[in-house]
Amino acid sequence: KQEVTQIPAALSVPEGENLVLNCSFTDSAIYNLQWFRQDPGKGLTSLLLIQSSQREQTSGRLNASLDKSSGRSTLYIAASQPGDSATYLCAPAGGNQGGKLIFGQGTELSVKP
């Protein structure tokens, strides 16, 4: 059964720092991996999707990488801003869970002005 771990659980940084959020998963037979952002009391916003054949995906200040064989993905946020404060969730899809997303517990990010 796929298990997803996100480290750290919480992170507080000053504005302007570059930061890395980590995601590891146990079943490497995935179709893709999505990174989401969730603001308090709200739904999930899809940030990036990396296909299993890709190594990286970029959107603005966000860059996600995927190393399927080692079961790892990272989300890199450049020049962090207070508006980046949110919980970030990773979710691999595919493999032995029939294509369904399996979520990590998330990393709660706080960017201080």
Next chain:
Amino acid sequence: DVKVTQSSRYLVKRTGEKVFLECVQDMDHENMFWYRQDPGLGLRLIYFSYDVKMKEKGDIPEGYSVSREKKERFSLILESASTNQTSMYLCASSFPYYRGPNQPQHFGDGTRLSIL
């Protein structure tokens, strides 16, 4: 842009009531999903549907049922609400994987349900 709309942001119901949560998507997605999210437990899949009138149990289906009579609408039903079903409920939709491995799931804003 994909729009997934959940009928209520906040809902308060009483124990034993039958509760309906509605979700509508406007992208002609075949797949639709219901999750619940609880502190410390994360997001857990309740049910999903891969076509009209088709449904499959997720990880925690007990106490819930679903209905998908039209492609754009997926309803979650709490047959007899209990206090342990107080939670945030999230609906999502996507194209199926046979359309390619780059099909993201899109989420609604969530319904925060309280059972008293």
